[in-house]
Amino acid sequence: MDFDAVVIGAGAAGLSAARELRRAGLKTIVLEARDRAGGRAWTIRPKGRMIELGAEFVHGRPAATMAALRRAGLRAEPLREPRGPRADDWSAVEKVFGLLDPKARDRTFAAALAAMRGVTAAEADQARKFVEGFHAADTRLIGVKELAAEGTQGAEASSRVREGYGALWDALSREAGPVLLSAVVREVRWLRGGVRVSYQEAGAARELTARAAVVALPLGVLQARGGRGAVRFAPPLPAGKRAALARLRMGHVCKVGLLFKPAAWRRVSRALGDGFLRVPGGRFAVYWTANPLRTPLVTAWAGGPPARALCGLGGRAAAAEAARGLALALGEDERRLAAGLEGSFFHDWSADPFSRGAYSYAVAGGSGARAALARPVAGTLFFAGEACDVRGESGTVGGALDSGARAGRAAAAAAAKRRGRI
Numbered sequence: 001m002d003f004d005a006v007v008i009g010a011g012a013a014g015l016s017a018a019r020e021l022r023r024a025g026l027k028t029i030v031l032e033a034r035d036r037a038g039g040r041a042w043t044i045r046p047k048g049r050m051i052e053l054g055a056e057f058v059h060g061r062p063a064a065t066m067a068a069l070r071r072a073g074l075r076a077e078p079l080r081e082p083r084g085p086r087a088d089d090w091s092a093v094e095k096v097f098g099l100l101d102p103k104a105r106d107r108t109f110a111a112a113l114a115a116m117r118g119v120t121a122a123e124a125d126q127a128r129k130f131v132e133g134f135h136a137a138d139t140r141l142i143g144v145k146e147l148a149a150e151g152t153q154g155a156e157a158s159s160r161v162r163e164g165y166g167a168l169w170d171a172l173s174r175e176a177g178p179v180l181l182s183a184v185v186r187e188v189r190w191l192r193g194g195v196r197v198s199y200q201e202a203g204a205a206r207e208l209t210a211r212a213a214v215v216a217l218p219l220g221v222l223q224a225r226g227g228r229g230a231v232r233f234a235p236p237l238p239a240g241k242r243a244a245l246a247r248l249r250m251g252h253v254c255k256v257g258l259l260f261k262p263a264a265w266r267r268v269s270r271a272l273g274d275g276f277l278r279v280p281g282g283r284f285a286v287y288w289t290a291n292p293l294r295t296p297l298v299t300a301w302a303g304g305p306p307a308r309a310l311c312g313l314g315g316r317a318a319a320a321e322a323a324r325g326l327a328l329a330l331g332e333d334e335r336r337l338a339a340g341l342e343g344s345f346f347h348d349w350s351a352d353p354f355s356r357g358a359y360s361y362a363v364a365g366g367s368g369a370r371a372a373l374a375r376p377v378a379g380t381l382f383f384a385g386e387a388c389d390v391r392g393e394s395g396t397v398g399g400a401l402d403s404g405a406r407a408g409r410a411a412a413a414a415a416a417k418r419r420g421r422i
Contacts, residue, residue: 003027004415006197006210008188008231010179011039012397013384013404014216015169016064018176020408021214026415029208030176031183031199033229033354037173040218040355041397043166046343049295050164051257053347055397056299057158062398064405069161072171076159080274080292095119096127100148108364109147110139129278129285132304135395136251136358139304143364150392160293165397187232188213192378193418212380212415214407219373219387220250220356229353237377244373247366248387250350250357251395254310256284256300256322257345264340265296271330272298282325283310296342298326303358311348319344359395360387370394374403379414382407 007018010032021028036042041055058065058076069076099116109131113124131139131147161168173179180201187198195213199206215222217231223245224230236242260268274291284300300322302310310318322344327337349355362369374388384407386393386400393399 002208003029003210005212005214005411006031006195006208007176007214007216007408008185008197009039009216009218009385010034010037010169010173010176010181011216011218011385012041012169012172012400013386013388013407014039014214015172015176015179016068016401016404017214017216017382017384017408017411018179019172020405021412021415022176024409024412024416026412028176029210030179031185031197032179032181033184035182036169037179037181038166038169039400040349040358041165041169042347043164044345045164046259046345049259049297050293051259051295051297051345052165053255053257053345054349055165057160059393059396059398060157062393062396062402064401065398068168068172068401071175072168074167074171075162077162077292078157078159092123092126093130095123097148100144102145102148104144106143106145106364106367108140109137109142109144111364112144113139125280126278129280132306133285133301134303135361136253136303136307137249137361138251141249141363142361143366145367146362146394150394160290162293184229185231187234188215188381189234190378190380192380195380210415211418212382212411214382214384214404214411216384216404216407218250218355218357218385219245219248219360220350221354222387223250224356227353229356237381240372240375241377244369247369248360248362248373251359251361252304252307252311252350253358254284254302254307254318254348255346256315256319258298258300258319258323258326259342259344260296260298261340261342262296264337268298268326268330268332268337268340269296271332277329279325279329282329284322284325287326287329300326307358308350311350315344315346315348318346361395374407376407376410376414382411382414384408 004026005028007014007030042053183201185199189196277287290297327334384404388403389399
């Protein structure tokens with residue numbers, strides 16, 4: 001065997017898994033298709049300004065994220081409490097979620113919402129937009145069991161990594177290494193006791209063998225049936241694993257960063273404040289600043305089906321739509337606001353072959369699918385990622401880190417046993 005373990009994917013889950021494998025003293029390699037680590041969290045720094053193109057917030061105080069930040073000497077800085085007329089009111093969302101029964105028969109959120117009594121049209125619309133935005137989900141598909149279990153946890157108490165998520169990936173990569181970038185995995189041939197991984201690097205076909213593999217790929221890639229980034233398993237994954245994949249969906253997000261010139265920023269930031277500006281009827285449902293950081297940035301966000309339509313416009317048109325919507329919401333002249341922009345930033349995660357979406361959700365009837373997806377196969381394949389989270393942190397960096405650590409420890413035990421250590 002070339003390695004005791006191979007980790008496929010250098011996102012949060014893959015790096016976390018590799019760290020555990022290396023701590024166990026196992027010879028480990030990480031294969032990453034992109035030319036960077038971090039997966040769906042991507043920090044860029046145009047002109048010295050820090051912008052998160054993917055994951056941005058730390059939701060709540062997830063133990064795995066807090067521990068990783070402490071080890072790296074990084075800081076999660078809480079958002080300033082929003083004040084004034086733009087402060088968020090969560091009462092309608094909390095009212096609707098309070099009426100969801102996790103013990104009842106699973107059905108779609110749209111069906112549950114339509115059957116609710118005592119909920120006004122405005123409250124229903126706010127709850128619908130919350131599910132689309134926070135869960136990146138189609139309300140006609142997402143199941144209420146998972147929503148009811150998770151509630152609005154993490155939606156309010158948020159913070160940011162002051163140095164950017166990119167700094168965390170740098171630190172985790174050092175703990176996880178070696179990490180081979182631009183290594184696109186094509187096939188995983190597996191049997192009990194070993195794997196043979198075929199991948200492309202620098203235009204050449206390569207192979208390696210290992211006693212165990214941690215598959216830390218996004219749900220959208222695992223579900224892909226072909227095209228760039230798709231991975232073939234031979235033999236095919238067991239029926240139970242395929243059934244779990246069928247009960248999960250990849251959500252969609254359109255996120256645009258609008259970076260302002262100093263004079264325009266003073267005007268816009270005063271009007272916008274520190275909170276989340278929700279825009280009923282807007283193509284982008286919510287806008288926010290870089291609070292508590294000083295970056296002169298406004299982020300426009302849409303989730304679920306509206307996000308797919310916006311991303312389909314392309315980056316330039318999506319940015320123009322984001323600026324137009326912000327001007328309308330603030331009562332600002334559209335041309336004046338556009339003239340105050342220094343730049344706009346966008347990445348289409350749904351069109352990205354190495355993600356094929358933003359993050360996962362369970363469809364109606366999908367209760368238990370995450371646990372089934374996370375279950376090892378033949379003591380050889382171990383699965384990790386936010387879609388494998390079983391602790392109510394799916395769709396988050398914290399859920400991915402925790403899932404990766406658990407998969408890494410399990411794979412380490414299996415690989416070490418085969419190597420004759422235990």
